[in-house]
Amino acid sequence: MAPKKIKSNDRHIKNLEAIVGDANSILFHKEDLLAYDSDGFTLHRHLPKAVVFPKDTQEVAKLVKYCSENKLPFLARGAGTGLSGGAIPLNEEVIISLVRMKKLLSVDLENRRAVVQPGFINLKLTNSISDKGYYYAPDPSSQYCCTIGGNVAENAGGAHCLKYGVTTNHILGLEVVLPNGEIIEMGENGIPDSPGYDLLGLLTGSEGTLGIVTKITVRILKNPEAKQTVLAYFDKVEDGSQAVSDIISAGIVPAALEMMDKTAIEGVEAAAFPVGHPSDIEAVLLIEVDGISAGIEEQIEQILEVCKYRNVLEVKVAQDELERGRWWANRKTGFGAMGAISPDYLVQDGVIPRSKLPEVLNKINRISEEYGLRIANIFHAGDGNLHPLVLFDARIPGESEKALAAGSACLKACADVGGTITGEHGVGIEKIEEMRFVFSDEEIIAQTDIREVFNPHNLLNAGKLFPMPGRCAEIKRDLKEKEAASIS
Amino acid sequence: MAPKKIKSNDRHIKNLEAIVGDANSILFHKEDLLAYDSDGFTLHRHLPKAVVFPKDTQEVAKLVKYCSENKLPFLARGAGTGLSGGAIPLNEEVIISLVRMKKLLSVDLENRRAVVQPGFINLKLTNSISDKGYYYAPDPSSQYCCTIGGNVAENAGGAHCLKYGVTTNHILGLEVVLPNGEIIEMGENGIPDSPGYDLLGLLTGSEGTLGIVTKITVRILKNPEAKQTVLAYFDKVEDGSQAVSDIISAGIVPAALEMMDKTAIEGVEAAAFPVGHPSDIEAVLLIEVDGISAGIEEQIEQILEVCKYRNVLEVKVAQDELERGRWWANRKTGFGAMGAISPDYLVQDGVIPRSKLPEVLNKINRISEEYGLRIANIFHAGDGNLHPLVLFDARIPGESEKALAAGSACLKACADVGGTITGEHGVGIEKIEEMRFVFSDEEIIAQTDIREVFNPHNLLNAGKLFPMPGRCAEIKRDLKEKEAASIS
Structure with missing residues (x-):
């Protein structure tokens, strides 16, 4: 690691450092940034501009406000275990790492809820309450190191989500810093069915494109x-x-x-x-x-x-x-x-109606033969959530591309039987094009319009989740023109 | 009922009738419209412009497109059993009644789902599949007559939602006519955690302000x-x-x-x-x-x-x-x-953390004494969903107002202990001002901004759910001015 006394001449780096208060709360040297050039999806790599480590919600809000006012792209990162590239800084983002906001803030056994900061590790929650006979249900395989903030962003699942539901079924409240730096609360302290629109559900699984979660109220269950x-x-x-x-x-x-x-x-x-x-x-x-x-x-x-x-x-x-x-x-x-x-593997994440299991597993076998790559299947069979693991060797020229294509073909097979392209790993950058397997242009526009409400300048985690611009952008322009014509 | 051969001279009525095809599918005489001047919340009454009865999604889309292009306010109505006034035509709306779209379209026992039209009666679903050992869980007390479309709009609950969750936990897919007449699909055929934003959750419980649901895929459970x-x-x-x-x-x-x-x-x-x-x-x-x-x-x-x-x-x-x-x-x-x-009663619908039950029930007793009105409590105690029933006599001048004030005080008591103002009956027009007990202006704006995306001219069910305009509108203007200033 570079000695910390070397200061940056970049005005923005200096200002960001001033917000987080000290030189140990920001990284900007290339050799430090290398660790942040990808997440669990390693087939794309991009360096961020800097990585900052805020200590509390106020610092996050100030960082976001600074980035927003200065048109600096930014994104939030938890443990970086995501499998679809959601935390990869495609646009030389300022990464706001939430790993120092890792406190368990409160536990309320009587009303079955706990409040955590986003950097709190998933498994630590169960470990903190198991002696009293309680646990936190969503259990992604990475639970020993992934953060609950990341789980919210990806709406993470896990082996026990068949009976107990994925992350969104266990989130009762969120504190969120919006892309303009405003802090809002969603969810009413663990009250089901709160009035107004379901912002809690909207934010959960939005893959870091609508806001940065800074506090999370979760449901805990009795063992x-x-x-x-x-x-x-x-x-x-x-x-x-x-x-x-x-x-x-x-x-x-x-x-x-x-x-x-x-x-x-x-x-x-x-x-x-x-x-x-x-x-x-x-x-x-x-x-x-x-x-x-x-x-x-x-x-x-x-x-x-x-x-x-x-x-x-x-x-x-x-x-x-x-x-x-x-x-x-x-x-x-x-x-x-x-x-x-296998030297390398690519994990995919499709979902199908349970009754289509034999048909789709057969199809995946045929895809394996067609691409000449072995495909292992480890999966949540009960809820039809497949995880084809495409085995390949990245050192062989062209084999990474072949693996990606085989993975995509597996997702197409899922979509073709009325399924979908991700159960719990998210879309990120990995499955952007595959979104077209399940959404029409109109359906994508309905969603990117919502993103614009929260994130009008698209500074927060841009280039993720939706295939834009392109055909969608064209259609959108057409619609606006048509509407303008009908009004005039 | 007025003889149907009397035709209207109103151009819009004629055009709407042409869309639904015959004179038996539209009401426009005052004596016919009286039955549609309120819903289960009877303290406000307003006459609609007309009531139309489309037979299918295409007709709904055409009606919506016509209303939208001609700037006619409109709203959707199911059985009209809602308790918060969500289906009351405040703005002389064209009411799009969905009671003729009442088919059970399909049942897929293997994958545990059924597809219904919005006018299908809640209890009929369970009755249709009980001989095979299945049922539909959400059971509002009005289930013998309320429609599943209305349940989606209000995110209806019921006695058995403690264990099985409210309507939103049982909705797997929706077909929706947007306020511009476009038809989109949400949810992936019963696949949990589909990619992109959770539009399904956003629409469910949006009280008819974002779109008109024309087809619903629901989860069914084994008895x-x-x-x-x-x-x-x-x-x-x-x-x-x-x-x-x-x-x-x-x-x-x-x-x-x-x-x-x-x-x-x-x-x-x-x-x-x-x-x-x-x-x-x-x-x-x-x-x-x-x-x-x-x-x-x-x-x-x-x-x-x-x-x-x-x-x-x-x-x-x-x-x-x-x-x-x-x-x-x-x-x-x-x-x-x-x-x-009691000659009249007003049912309220607050939610509190379960541990606050004795405290809030005491407070409701004090409110009863203060207003000199008896208040009965029938409620879902397990999930802290209170239903104070304020008993009054509307014939006594001023007593309706007193009942409303006592009801509002009960909701304030719920909000004050960290609860909220509706568990399952919705906000409608009844609890609009009470939304301020639980949401800041910023939080309301975040929601009305979303409404604008779907419903930019506010023709669909205007004046419901959120307290606008007023202080919120002012703040919003300020924010936009500030932003414009920062950009320039």
Whole structure:
């Protein structure tokens, strides 16, 4: 790291530094900025102008106001674990890092809510309240290091979101700095269905394009009385998929219902947390049910019955919390595990109606053959949220592009059966063009018009989420002209 | 009703009639319009210009386009059961009634969704799928006659929304006619967390100010395996309130957790569905748990224990579906039942943190004394959604105004403890000024700016939901001037 005494001659850097108060709260040397040139989506890299580390909401508001008044592009960044490039500074942005705003501000067990700063780590919340019997439900696989602010931006999901819902279902209130520097509150202290428009829902999942979240009120849940976890091995993907449908049809809502295919199993068994999955199977299901003890046994019986009916090869129930933990570590580190069997991988994130699982998995196999790249599948089967992992070697010229194209083809396959192009990883810059698979130009314009209300000069995280300008911009101009003509 | 052969000389009426195709699809005679001068909120009355009954989305789009091009104010109306005046034509609107668009378009049991037209009656959905073991969860007390389109507009709640969530949690997709006549789709066929901004959430609960919903995809649920229902009587409101908190703290999430106070009990026992509640008690709780049979008994045991600990006078479990049905009819017709003990009543709809129940109920008692009007309380205690029913006699000069003021004071009491001014009935025209209890001018502007994007000429349902113009308009002008100055 460059010695901090070297000062910048850039007027803006000096002014930004004055806002955050000291030289340790800003980075502007190229060698320091390199760590911020991408996020979890590493196929694009751009250097920011600077990275600033505000300590509180007031500093964020001042930074935003300064950037806005001086027409400096800016964006917010949490832990940088996002998988679609939402935090990549495409326009030499000033990055407002929220990692120093990492306090747990309050916990209100009686009304089941907690207030955190955006840089607070997801898993720390559960760890802070588990001794009192409570937890925070959304559990992205990166939860040990990702921030709740980032989770709000991406509307993050996780294995247990099948039963409990994604992030937006657990956000009760937000404090937001708007792109003009104004601070507003959304949501009424954990009150459901507050009056007026649902700004809370609008901001959640807006991928950092409408404002910067500086305080978050979340719902916390009471720990379920009991949990049981099942592993089931199948020698046909169709049987595994059918078991997924049958379990849901039986009226069971598992806390989690995960699937991995043969290639994925090869990866997780070669990586840090092998659990001894057999190597000659085509699919494994990881099924968890939770709730009141008395009801659990009955559900497990039903699940075992369904698996048998669908020709399961082997099925076992976790004997204790230790075994359950090992199974989950094996699953949750699954993406990274692909590093053990491939130099590089690209994770995709499509969603389909559950009933289309076998059809789309077959299609993904054909895409794999067509592009000559292996594709592993690790996914939230219960809610039809696929994660095709395209394995490739970036050192081979052209293979990165081929991986991107194969990933895009997988998303097209999802959209074609009435699904969509992201379940929980966001659009960012990665899936901008794929937005056209699911939205008409009119539908995109309805959304970018809303962005303009919040972010009229498009200084905040520009170039993300929507395919603009282009055909949309043209149509928009046409519409305005038509309207002007009809008025005059 | 006026004979239909009498034609209107109004050019607009003729053109609107031409769009809907026949004279039976439009009303414009004063005596026909009287039925449309208010909705469930009867303290304001205004006549519409006309009422049209389109048959399909295309007709709605044509009507909207015509109104928009000719600067005719318009609004959509379902069954007219709304309690906050959202469907009252303040500006001599053309009312677009959706009651003829009442088809159940499709049911997809495998993927747990159904598609309905906006005029489809809420309860009919459950009745149409109950033989296959499914139901639609949101159950406003008016469900036997209210439309799902109206439920979307108001983000309706109901007794069972404690466990299952309000309307917005069950809407998977919408087809919407925008105020310019454009038709757009929102939501991806029941796929959770679709990309882009959450327009689905934005439209739901927007009280008919952003667009007209013409098709709705809803989530349907599998019937719970078992249900048990409990009635518990208390001679102190505090004990009943504390029992509510204790049940939730015990980790039980009842399907419903309702409370009525002494005055409310007097009303329901004097009305159509008495069940023999004792007359000398201060509070009754109606508690329902559902789920897997094996778990139900255990929860009922815990609930009985809590009630005993909180000095319950009497507690009983429904012996069969018939008894359960009678208890629910008694509760669900509770608002109307006030007609048995008072010439008029005004129902209010505040929400508070559950822990503030005793404090706010005391405050409502004091408001009752202060205004010299009886106030009954029938409410969703589990989620802190109060329904103070202010009893009054509209024939006594000044008493309507006093009732409105007492209702407003109840909402202020809710806002003052960190709650809000509507849980499920909407703002409409009734609570416009009360919006200031919970939103700053900046927060209101952030919302009206969004309305402008959708509804730039404010022809659609103007004068509802937000307190404009006034102080907000001034601030907005100031902000724009400031910005213009900073740019130049």
